[in-house]
Amino acid sequence: MIVAEPKPIKELLEMVKDFNRILVVGCKGCVTVCNVGGAKEVAILASSIRISRKKMAQEIEVEEHTLERQCDPEYVDELKDMIGDYDAVISIACGVGPQFLSERYPSSRIFPGVNTQFMGGAEEHGIWSERCAGCGTCVVHYFGGLCPIARCSKSLLNGPCGGSANGKCEISKDVECIWDLIVRKMMEQDRLDELIEFKPPKSWITARDGGPRRMIREELVK
Amino acid sequence: MNDFKPQIVAFCCSNCASSAANVAEGMKKALPDNVKIIQIPCTGRVEILHLLKPFEEGADGVYVAGCQEDSCQYVSGIAKATKRVTHVKKILEELSIEPDRIDVFNLSAGKGQEFVEVAYEMVNKVKELGPFLQA
Amino acid sequence: MSQEKPKGPVMVIGGGIAGIQAALSLSDAGYGVHLIESTGSLGGMIPKLHRIYPLCACCKVNPRIAACEQDPNISVMLNTKVSGLTGDFGNFSVTLETENQKKELQVGAVVLAAGIETFDPAEHETYPHEQFPNVITSVEYEQIQKPLGPEAGILKRPSDGKTPAKIAWLQCVGSRDINQCDAPYCSSVCCMYALKEAVNTKDFDEDIETTIFYMDMRTHGKGFEDYLNSAIDRDVRLIRSRVHTVDTVPESDDLLIRYADESGHPEEESFDMVVLSVGVRPGGEAIEIANKIGVNLTADHFVNTEPFKPVSTNVPGIFVCGGLSGPHDIGQSLVQATATVSEIASILSPEPFAAPKKYPNASEAADEDPEILLAYHLCPGMAPELGAEIEGYALKTPGVKAASRVEGDISGALTDQLKEAGANRLVFASCSPVIHKNLIEDALKSAGLNPYLYDVVDLRAIDPQTSSTQLQDRIRMGAARALLLSPPSLREIPVVKSALVVGGGVAGLESALAVAREGYSVTVVEKEKELGGHGLHVRRTWQGYDTQEYLKELIASVNQDKNITLMAETEVKENRGFPGNFVTILDKKGECVELSHGVTILASGGNPIRPQEYLYGQHEKVYLWSELEQRMMDNPSSIEGAGTAVFIQCVGSRDSSCSHCSNICCTFSVRTAVDLKAKNPDMNIYILYRDMRTFGERENLYREAREKGVIFIRYEVDNKPSLQPIDGQERLNVVVYDQVLQKSIAFDADFVSLQTAIVGTNNQELADIFRINLDSNGFFAESPEKLKPVDSSTKGIYIAGLAVYPKDMVESIAQAKAASARALEILCQDTIQVGGLVAEVMAEKCAVCCTCVRTCPFNVPVIDHETGAACIDPGLCQGCGMCVAECPGKAITMSTCSDQMLTQAPSVLLAT
């Protein structure tokens, strides 16, 4: 899933300080599952804004709404009869959400309510970590099913570098050295010879480096 | 003289709050009338939103009173609540509101006076802070 | 067989925690119970205590007392004494005396639960309790610590009211002493309560110095060693010495303690206060009753129970539980109290006082617009004007249709008033709403309503100066919540009338028999080929009874019982379901069998660990204790002929790798030593120990061993004894540092027995399968609800035997019987109600994010792949609401504590 974290409320308050009718829009997709942008967080953000304005003795109207997904136009459409009543909209979906809203409602002021982080999964409740860098050409099978592009801080394809210690990366004791895991796993699977093989430079054409990506699947297009 | 009488909302777990109330009653100790209690089955039931709502309604302070960490009937209820209170403190800070307006207390069922004492402690602390909404 | 049983009510004599528990459990099993208490209130010792160790459960006592008082099947008689008993089992005639009024009652069986007293130090010369005000007993100290006590929990010393800076506890006052106390036994509870008092003192003020003078630190129970270690971490100081003189420091109220340290060196130190850890003894009245009715007592005046029948006396139909059967703690008392039910059920059919209540079907009224009845109950201490005020305000509160006062039969009155008012919601105001829960729910059901359509208003802790505001707030709140109540869905599920017992050792077999005897089918699963478990390696109990003989008979009765199916070489693979309706997949040598059952008893046993030290496995004369037992049974002469025998205690116990005390090893060693000495008085026997933990009447055996010349040498954990093989001989050289002589001692041994730690057999695996919790030592954890020693953390799953904690066979039997009694409470019902105060999933909102699965402390939620949503089994949900709070999609609800209630509550409360 796409993992995001809440933007500091202070920053959001600053963003919308000149508006008195605010719509907070959540998303029931990834951001609900990672506890950052579902109905629950919509209510918390809305309440926080109200408290802040109340404290400053300012008028405010905050409405809450959570869409099935903000990355599908049909659901974004749901807002069409209400969005006009608000002078600011905070989307707490991933970075896709505010853009879909902006594109669909060109006259509305849309603000992002979360900081989108990465594609990853939950290690346990409350802890998420990155797994995929979206490079466009998956190679994890060469590395014992683990991705060095997303998970090595230097994206080494011929690691590990000399900074690996006690299974941790040189950048932080909290970051595991994925190459340490790769080597151990390949040794366990008796596949060391594959790891000794030289991996040539990767083509980044399919990654973001190749420009903004768009995918057309002819068999699906109407 | 500070004659400000803060309005405080308290979320209390029915298990420990009830037996603490029992002991408090036995000691002829009473809760201050400006502390308003909401009973819940376990403090683990309280959400961040529930802790914010009283402020939206103009309360001056909020607290959660639950069991000792090692004697929660539901194992981790009070631990969860404690973390949520910590989070609300952060939110309040970001809203430029004193984080001391919210707190969490671990009561032991046998120490009823604490039930009343924390209520007064909270009242006094919030009194120091003054009204949440300036008149 | 059951029709042959006589029928009748049961009398429980003694209203302490054991008696209360016995009465409640008997009532649950359908018996009418006369609960006789000689004082003016129920509760016994516990209300006198400040807290209970290791985890306080004081809060759970009052509700139980209330339950006794409210139960139509329990007739409580206070200030009542038993003056005579005639007749036989099934037909006892008991003469009672209440305030000079005599009364005769007919009962089928009797439970003796008249408990204990504490030792009165006035009789003792060494401890000047009477002369010096600052020498007090531990019970008096508890009183000072109690917040409801005379000092309101503020620690002051009696002479001058100053907060003591240094307090000493003296252990074994009125215990382990023949000369001055006539109490040769160990009172078993004092080490733990002294530690508890010291720790609670530290809680009061971390700077108070606490010192405990002791002989052996006896923290032998479940979780006790961890408590000891945490006390040491809190700087509770421990000095191994029996104090010989307590004097005053001249011209002060302080006390001077003179003692000799372990090496005999004289020391003295002054303290502000001295607490005498007084021992327990059977109450005088209890002894009197026992004598009157012909129950045999031990030399220590405790009830002498029958071999392998821990709650049975020599008189058929008379049972015993609690402190009267020997000094032990609350947990053990509760186990015994529950076990009596299983014993009584086997010989007596229940005769209830009141017929089981029939409730009308729930009406549709709940679905109509909420209309509230506000009922209130005033305690005698409350101002009567309060009533008028409550009524006046209630009637002005939105949603309240009627307001009325209830008196007397609360449940009946409530039912009538609900009907009369035509209300479909109830708000009940009283001084302790939790205690009235059962009555309220009963009244709602009687009125044809869903039993959860109520809210409570607490009338306690109201400031008389501002009572109106507080009352009004609370009434508004109660009414607002009641308006938002929606009836939770309730289902009646048929109970599968059979039990699964995991483990074919003593605990498993005893519990299987107890359940099967009541006519329910039982499946016993044993992973080994042979039945008997660890019991196969036990030669004798500490009392000296022949274990193998007993085990043979036990296995034979199990084999003969048509209700019991034995499955040897079978393991448990999976379990699902809820109380009354479990399904377990069993694996019998690769073949899978699915079993439906209503309850589960886990008695999977334990084993001594094999040590990596003391030449074990390298020298043939180094035995594990179970191996020594086996040899003594198979080939006794090979052992009895030895010139020198050495027993090493605490091998792999009470250290960093395995922190618990294994409870039975000290007693094992003295029992074996005494037996060996009887066969071969010339044998030199050394027992190398850290603390001799021969608690309770086991102490007599320890004394006997010393009298017979067994040599006890204490060693420190960081200076363990060492073994050296002697070349060319089968013998070993043993070196140990003697703490008394302060030097190393060496001797040759013909064999060495290692008393190693006992650990559960496969607890982790079973805990995962049955979703129950383990304690920090890897044993099955008791229910966090507390005071339920044979309940696991999951309802409908009960625990017994070595898998719960190391204990001797007789205690295991008591636990097995208690577990079966708990199991029978479910099995005897035809249906079980699920739902109510539980969390419910709205499948259409569920994002299947697993948050609830990860949040639930009891591992109840699962993802149901058929519905594509999380699923919370209403039979297993404990109703804490944690998943409701954590669910990011707001897909989980709790009708009795909904989001709407909690978000609206502040506006209701603050709208003055």
Add this chain to the structure above:
Amino acid sequence: MSEYKSGSNLEKVLRAGHFAFTGECGPPQGANVEHLKEKAGHLKGCVDAVNVTDNQTAVVRMSSWAASIILLQEGLEPNFQMVCRDRNRLAIQSDILGAYSLGIRNILCLSGDHQKFGNHPEAKNVFDIDSMQLIHTVKTMRDEGKFLNGQDVDVPPELFIGAASNPFAEPFDFRVYRLAKKISAGADFIQTQCIYNMDRFREFMKKAVDMGLHEKCYILAGVTPMKSVGMALYMAKQVPGMDVPDTLIKRLRGAGKGKAAEEGIKFALEQIEEFKELEGVAGVHLMAIEWEHKVPEIAERAGVLPRPTV
């Protein structure tokens, strides 16, 4: 005698079978050419080549190729270090051509320290290719005359290709294989991470020799004299992939106040003595960090002077 790959002094010394001795010099954090020249001056005549670091520890300094040129002008042979952190494959290849064109003959190929602990942690890193691929890129340009895209290089750069190896980083068992991988990717010489745990290094070298790696490549053992106990503790605890045994820390402590530096040098000298004899070790790479002025003394006492001319 076969043709030299680059004709650098370092290559010649090694090829002739001499025990090589290389030094290191960090470019200034500014354009202070004088300071650079002064530091380099200490090394002159004492070493066969001088490593010029490339924004080491991710701290911005004068570019390594420019500093290398200055050293060249001062009459020292530079060993131009290049990291993959700051350049993509276009910049890498063009810098290689530029460096060679200006007379640089040695290149040390590195991945580079992560910028997180440097002085621009906000920077976006590149890591388009890794050190292994960098080695291979230089070799392909030199030996096959091809760029990474397969196009011809018009006059290939003849560089002596170096690589680093850390025998102490984890997973330890894999380290020697990674060394082998670098050699087959094209490394002509190896400079190791500084060595303190001699037991482990011996074990590492034994494996390398057993695999015949020393016959395919020159292995230079890394030596950094400890200046103080504090430095030893810092290296032990803070520098990832560094193995400083407690015995060494004890030894430095035992030397007494003010004498730890001398004890550190003594230990380094003992190491060099052993390396001279250790099978598979072709020389020493002395990393006297901000201690360049001590190099002549150490070289003298290590008995590696005068440096051979080939």
